[in-house]
Amino acid sequence: MNWWHGKKVLISPKWIENVSWEEREVAIGLSRETIKAAPEYTDESLLTRDYETGLYGHYNREGYWIDELATV
Secondary structure (H helix, E strand, O other), X not given: XXXXXXXXXXXXXXXXXXXXXXXXXXXXXXXXXHHHOOOOXXXXXXXXHHHHHHHHHHOOOOOOHHHHHHOO
């Protein structure tokens, strides 16, 4: 079932909990409302650190770069 048509959003592959190829479903520990309210991604969007910071902040997740900064 396709529950949403419209804008594109990004979700980190790290957040995927399960993939069911048979049911054509991807389980993510986020609500539909949270995903729908995410910042829009367009083909013109640049994946800058500012964009990522806003995206991870929206999903209330810690950025992957935090670990990278700790090792420097």
